[in-house]
Amino acid sequence: MKFGTKAIHAGVEPDPSTGAIMTPIYQTSTYVQRSPGDHKGYEYSRTHNPTRTQLQNALAALENGKHGLCFASGMAAVDAIMKLLKPGDEVISTNDLYGGSYRIFTKIFQNYGIKFHFTNMQDTANVEKLVNENTKMIWVETPTNPLLNIIDIKAYGKLCKKHNLLLVADNTFATPYLQTPLDMGADMVMHSLTKYMGGHSDVVMGAVVVNSDDLRERLAFIQNSCGATPGPQDCFLVLRGLKTLHLRMERHCQNGRQVAEFLKNHPKVNKVYWPGFAEHPNHEVAQKQMRDFGGMVSFELKGNNVDDAIRVLENLRLFALAESLGGVESLCGHPATMTHASIPREDRMKAGLSDTLIRLSVGVEDAEDLISDLEQAIG
Numbered sequence: 001m002k003f004g005t006k007a008i009h010a011g012v013e014p015d016p017s018t019g020a021i022m023t024p025i026y027q028t029s030t031y032v033q034r035s036p037g038d039h040k041g042y043e044y045s046r047t048h049n050p051t052r053t054q055l056q057n058a059l060a061a062l063e064n065g066k067h068g069l070c071f072a073s074g075m076a077a078v079d080a081i082m083k084l085l086k087p088g089d090e091v092i093s094t095n096d097l098y099g100g101s102y103r104i105f106t107k108i109f110q111n112y113g114i115k116f117h118f119t120n121m122q123d124t125a126n127v128e129k130l131v132n133e134n135t136k137m138i139w140v141e142t143p144t145n146p147l148l149n150i151i152d153i154k155a156y157g158k159l160c161k162k163h164n165l166l167l168v169a170d171n172t173f174a175t176p177y178l179q180t181p182l183d184m185g186a187d188m189v190m191h192s193l194t195k196y197m198g199g200h201s202d203v204v205m206g207a208v209v210v211n212s213d214d215l216r217e218r219l220a221f222i223q224n225s226c227g228a229t230p231g232p233q234d235c236f237l238v239l240r241g242l243k244t245l246h247l248r249m250e251r252h253c254q255n256g257r258q259v260a261e262f263l264k265n266h267p268k269v270n271k272v273y274w275p276g277f278a279e280h281p282n283h284e285v286a287q288k289q290m291r292d293f294g295g296m297v298s299f300e301l302k303g304n305n306v307d308d309a310i311r312v313l314e315n316l317r318l319f320a321l322a323e324s325l326g327g328v329e330s331l332c333g334h335p336a337t338m339t340h341a342s343i344p345r346e347d348r349m350k351a352g353l354s355d356t357l358i359r360l361s362v363g364v365e366d367a368e369d370l371i372s373d374l375e376q377a378i379g
């Protein structure tokens with residue numbers, strides 16, 4: 001099946017009890033047994049819930065994986081993956097990781113004896129130098145936030161195979177419409193379904209997709225033991241969102257391209273970050289591993305005056321000033337004062353994150369309207 005057909009059909013069956021074509025919201029905590037242990041595969045909704053089962057199957061199908069596991073948020077999915085590790089284990093990740101992942105690694109799991117290394121992962125050699133006998137996992141996120149760097153998943157798939165490490169890919173920004181990391185050597189794909197997968201800014205949820213039966217078993221044990229599972233109503237919302245993932249992503253990509261090109265030609269814009277530009281430092285890798293370049297675009301204004309950026313953000317009308325991304329509506333954000341404010345200014349500058357950097361999550365509205373809005377706001 002091609003991707004669009006899978007988005008609508010794969011992993012989902014009509015409800016066996018009624019034939020309902022849409023998966024019902026099984027709003028129940030428990031299931032009646034005929035005799036002790038004689039049940040229909042469902043005992044208690046932390047462990048299994050039919051609405052969640054369908055969503056997990058749909059996610060596995062979209063990522064070309066065997067098993068999906070859903071969690072109460074993207075961060076709960078990260079938490080479950082890290083609980084596969086033990087004190088003394090080491091993890092290597094990128095130095096421009098999603099802030100929440102950086103926080104849980106350094107402020108939570110570091111206290112439990114797991115060691116983290118952060119490096120520029122655009123260069124595989126940087127990473128291989130950090131591998132030692134305690135290294136257990138490499139964690140990639142691509143494209144990165146907010147500078148939209150691209151990391152070569154296949155290269156890390158090879159490296160992990162060579163050193164017998166687990167490779168995790170946070171696929172939140174790309175979605176399986178753009179790239180399927182399991183096909184490139186990843187052992188686990190992690191998602192914040194809150195973003196493009198849900199797609200309508202109405203739910204917070206996370207997921208992990210794997211091929212290995214052993215990893216599924218260990219993650220399902222953590223999912224059930226720790227209990228950060230999503231409710232059936234939220235599972236229903238994500239299932240509904242997935243059915244238009246391919247349509248939304250196609251438009252996000254088209255609009256992202258038009259917005260990026262408009263900004264590039266604007267006299268007040270200093271630089272535009274978008275992996276579709278031939279001059280983007282990782283454009284070749286992006287072209288190789290992604291179907292298209294996505295709907296995230298970041299740009300900085302000339303002059304590095306923070307007040308200019310704030311004025312633009314205040315003037316934007318269609319682009320709502322809000323955290324998060326990936327919904328049908330366009331959003332804008334200011335990393336220096338919002339998502340990345342906790343990073344000291346000096347470190348932000350070193351990472352190339354200027355005070356006038358604005359991050360756009362380009363929605364699926366009409367591109368002309370989005371461009372007019374940017375035009376009036378930049379002035």
Ligand SMILES: *Cc1c(COP(=O)(O)O)cnc(C)c1O
Pocket residue numbers: 073074075076098100101141145170172173191192193194195204205206
């Ligand atoms: C939002 C996000 C997360 C965390 O997901 P939540 O659903 O907010 O808990 C993790 N990784 C990336 C790349 C994200 O954008």
